[in-house]
Amino acid sequence: MGKLDIPKSNFGRWWNAVLLEADIVDVRTPTKGANVLMPNGYEIWEAIKANLNQRFKKTHHKNAYFPLFIPEEFLLLEEEHFEGFVPEVAWVTHVGDKKLNKKFALRPTSETIMYYMYALWIRSHKDLPLKINQWCNIIRWDTKETQALLRDREFQWSEAHTCHATAEEAVEQVEESMEIYSGVFDDLCLSYLQFKRPPHDTFPGAVYSIAYDAPLPEGKCLQIGTTHNLGQGFSRVFNINFQKEDGSTGAVYQTCYGMSTRVIAAIVAMHGDDKGLIIPPYVAPTQVVIVPILFRKKNEEEVTQACLEIEEQLTKANYRVYLDDRDRYTAGWKFNEHEMRGVPLRIEVGPKDIENNQCLFVRRDSGEKISIKREDLLAEVDNVLHDIDTEMRNRTKKLLEDSIHEAVTFEELVETYKKHKGFVKTNWCGDEDCAQQIKDKLSAEVRGVRVDIEKETLFGPCVVCEKEAKDVVYIGAAY
Amino acid sequence: MGKLDIPKSNFGRWWNAVLLEADIVDVRTPTKGANVLMPNGYEIWEAIKANLNQRFKKTHHKNAYFPLFIPEEFLLLEEEHFEGFVPEVAWVTHVGDKKLNKKFALRPTSETIMYYMYALWIRSHKDLPLKINQWCNIIRWDTKETQALLRDREFQWSEAHTCHATAEEAVEQVEESMEIYSGVFDDLCLSYLQFKRPPHDTFPGAVYSIAYDAPLPEGKCLQIGTTHNLGQGFSRVFNINFQKEDGSTGAVYQTCYGMSTRVIAAIVAMHGDDKGLIIPPYVAPTQVVIVPILFRKKNEEEVTQACLEIEEQLTKANYRVYLDDRDRYTAGWKFNEHEMRGVPLRIEVGPKDIENNQCLFVRRDSGEKISIKREDLLAEVDNVLHDIDTEMRNRTKKLLEDSIHEAVTFEELVETYKKHKGFVKTNWCGDEDCAQQIKDKLSAEVRGVRVDIEKETLFGPCVVCEKEAKDVVYIGAAY
Numbered sequence: 001m002g003k004l005d006i007p008k009s010n011f012g013r014w015w016n017a018v019l020l021e022a023d024i025v026d027v028r029t030p031t032k033g034a035n036v037l038m039p040n041g042y043e044i045w046e047a048i049k050a051n052l053n054q055r056f057k058k059t060h061h062k063n064a065y066f067p068l069f070i071p072e073e074f075l076l077l078e079e080e081h082f083e084g085f086v087p088e089v090a091w092v093t094h095v096g097d098k099k100l101n102k103k104f105a106l107r108p109t110s111e112t113i114m115y116y117m118y119a120l121w122i123r124s125h126k127d128l129p130l131k132i133n134q135w136c137n138i139i140r141w142d143t144k145e146t147q148a149l150l151r152d153r154e155f156q157w158s159e160a161h162t163c164h165a166t167a168e169e170a171v172e173q174v175e176e177s178m179e180i181y182s183g184v185f186d187d188l189c190l191s192y193l194q195f196k197r198p199p200h201d202t203f204p205g206a207v208y209s210i211a212y213d214a215p216l217p218e219g220k221c222l223q224i225g226t227t228h229n230l231g232q233g234f235s236r237v238f239n240i241n242f243q244k245e246d247g248s249t250g251a252v253y254q255t256c257y258g259m260s261t262r263v264i265a266a267i268v269a270m271h272g273d274d275k276g277l278i279i280p281p282y283v284a285p286t287q288v289v290i291v292p293i294l295f296r297k298k299n300e301e302e303v304t305q306a307c308l309e310i311e312e313q314l315t316k317a318n319y320r321v322y323l324d325d326r327d328r329y330t331a332g333w334k335f336n337e338h339e340m341r342g343v344p345l346r347i348e349v350g351p352k353d354i355e356n357n358q359c360l361f362v363r364r365d366s367g368e369k370i371s372i373k374r375e376d377l378l379a380e381v382d383n384v385l386h387d388i389d390t391e392m393r394n395r396t397k398k399l400l401e402d403s404i405h406e407a408v409t410f411e412e413l414v415e416t417y418k419k420h421k422g423f424v425k426t427n428w429c430g431d432e433d434c435a436q437q438i439k440d441k442l443s444a445e446v447r448g449v450r451v452d453i454e455k456e457t458l459f460g461p462c463v464v465c466e467k468e469a470k471d472v473v474y475i476g477a478a479y
Numbered sequence: 480m481g482k483l484d485i486p487k488s489n490f491g492r493w494w495n496a497v498l499l500e501a502d503i504v505d506v507r508t509p510t511k512g513a514n515v516l517m518p519n520g521y522e523i524w525e526a527i528k529a530n531l532n533q534r535f536k537k538t539h540h541k542n543a544y545f546p547l548f549i550p551e552e553f554l555l556l557e558e559e560h561f562e563g564f565v566p567e568v569a570w571v572t573h574v575g576d577k578k579l580n581k582k583f584a585l586r587p588t589s590e591t592i593m594y595y596m597y598a599l600w601i602r603s604h605k606d607l608p609l610k611i612n613q614w615c616n617i618i619r620w621d622t623k624e625t626q627a628l629l630r631d632r633e634f635q636w637s638e639a640h641t642c643h644a645t646a647e648e649a650v651e652q653v654e655e656s657m658e659i660y661s662g663v664f665d666d667l668c669l670s671y672l673q674f675k676r677p678p679h680d681t682f683p684g685a686v687y688s689i690a691y692d693a694p695l696p697e698g699k700c701l702q703i704g705t706t707h708n709l710g711q712g713f714s715r716v717f718n719i720n721f722q723k724e725d726g727s728t729g730a731v732y733q734t735c736y737g738m739s740t741r742v743i744a745a746i747v748a749m750h751g752d753d754k755g756l757i758i759p760p761y762v763a764p765t766q767v768v769i770v771p772i773l774f775r776k777k778n779e780e781e782v783t784q785a786c787l788e789i790e791e792q793l794t795k796a797n798y799r800v801y802l803d804d805r806d807r808y809t810a811g812w813k814f815n816e817h818e819m820r821g822v823p824l825r826i827e828v829g830p831k832d833i834e835n836n837q838c839l840f841v842r843r844d845s846g847e848k849i850s851i852k853r854e855d856l857l858a859e860v861d862n863v864l865h866d867i868d869t870e871m872r873n874r875t876k877k878l879l880e881d882s883i884h885e886a887v888t889f890e891e892l893v894e895t896y897k898k899h900k901g902f903v904k905t906n907w908c909g910d911e912d913c914a915q916q917i918k919d920k921l922s923a924e925v926r927g928v929r930v931d932i933e934k935e936t937l938f939g940p941c942v943v944c945e946k947e948a949k950d951v952v953y954i955g956a957a958y
Contacts, residue, residue, distance in 0.1 A: 030592075031546040035546070041543075062521075064516060088574065091572065095566075095569050096568060328605050
């Protein structure tokens, strides 16, 4: 296990190093942008999946799996929807040495193939609401620069797609999805802003889009989830009609929402430090690692025995524990490895600890070392993990607060954004031209109006045209 | 919820009907052979995944995810391996409207892309054994007839790939994999034969292949899992070398093993009946469904209350329970639906039951109805589920036994196979020509030598050439 040798302040280089050393992603594939999600990264993804699946189950979502392939004609049927995706679509044109009569796109998202099936499944109001989620790989062959977990050509995601009898129920579903996503992100100790995107940045085919933006160390913001109210745009094209209770028929109202392995990126980027990852305790695949310290064979048997007892005690109390008793590595090597991988709490037991009937806690977040009496162990594990969780939340809350600045005039906006990056809060008239001028000047966009707090009070005219402003919005650059 | 109207004896038509009605697979996609795995099917798949993942965890396998795309040159590098796959390989040739400089295959299996990475990861004996599993979608674009779950162009699977320091450890790993797979299949109440495939039917690039064949109602056998001892064939091509403890270097020894959604096919085909599916109790997503019987509003409140209490009692005891209190369906409709979906046990509570302080158990496997005193409920659920499990195992054991016949002469083989299909046990010299003559005559193959029992005693000369036989083998037709 190597050390990083690159401080997090050098974010670009730290990123690739930490992903490889912490066993998250290996980009050295022969398929640029389609990377390996390595065992530690996959375990974190499985923890995120389990968390989301549990919430989906409680809210009566069902999982299913739809084809990877999208017929070419679907892209023409939904031209508006696919316009943005088309340059990135990968096409299957041949099988063996034979050319196919019609080519197939690899799914850049699954609205069309799913809604084609929904039209077969939905007949009556009794079939509604329909709430289906899919876990799958997604292909968006970005021809520009790729960046592991942030801009991948192949990535894993969850996409949920729902159908409802009324527009009101669709709005309620959007709200349910926001609660679900906030719950997941909260368990991951992430902090983020929740925006309603401006009309010109709404998902193609949607009525409106909600997105979750997390501030990353480079000063850019990462969209870690989105929810769309699709209205009847797709259901009219795909003929998803149903018979209402009164006997009349109509098209369903739809919503969809997704989150991807970008959430792992947010965990790595927001929580990580110069030593590697820090994984939030309540989702960490390994919450506690126990390392026996064997020194000149002193008390060797007692140390081993104590470690086994602690492992058993914590396992019984439902903690996810790993007793690292591998012979072939030194204790120091193990410390580095588990720090790199972000295990929240390390417990060391050495010969002296046996004599004093204690052990040593080492917190991953602060590096703090605490001697703990053996009889207090269980209560202290609970305390410390809880503390780490709180501390991690506080840190990302502060990161988020520190990433927000304000500007009233265009000059201030330019100056503030160039100086601080992150989010600049300002006033906007709602005109796309004004948004475009900001983009041209700063390569940053109007992220939208916040929906996680009450409507904010205007504090000036439009930052660009100086006409009356409509909304307080946040400017930031996206990955 | 429709009824099937097609008896299982009409297997071909029953198959498609039961898959759709039981919410397992919908084949009505615009992408022939790439179907929808529907919510009930997906839940069964998740149960299989959880079962296998748990066994993998205990045996120190790690999950990871590798790219969908395989560079063209890998197919040339491993020509022998890919020869069989090439006619079925789907090629990505374009992105957007641009032709790619080099085309990519969609993985028909992942040896090459995984082993390319393994060569980067393995340096020393300390890195061994390496045991990695991948859950992913697989593309094999069969241009012939497709059949849901049996012959799909896109399907889900698990593929594990291991590396070891010695040939002996690879053999042990093959054995570990066989134990793991048998454990999963056993929990699913499946019965099957375990074969070492003949050399001419060994996985391309492998030293030998072990396969698990289950007899299906049509008289064909379904390969539900395979394990391969790969020796050093791949590691030499991909340069997966390591430094040994003595300082010398060498290529690793490898194994791989996989099981796919074909296991769902085996569950449906082996356990299903004229009413639909029967899901083995220990893996069933819903083990017990509770249906309130409301009749002319009599005792309505008490019935509802009793159902809620039973739900709570069973949930607390860790059963997977569904209280079907949906207003919009009749009790009869619900009975059909849950029978179709194969829920092992139904508990009905009606007005009379309240008066007698009892409820009615209805077993899915036998249809048997049993009145149960409320105070005996928990113990009886345990008993009945256990009984259903035993009964389901006995049934498939009998199916398997009944599928095996014997033949000494070629004439007997032809007659017996044509009459009974399934497996015909006979003697074989080991010559591929003799196997080919059987195939030409019967469209059935030498499945191999059984490895789940002691080596069987020869009971005649080779069934084809009448020269001295080498092995007792089984003849059968594959899907």
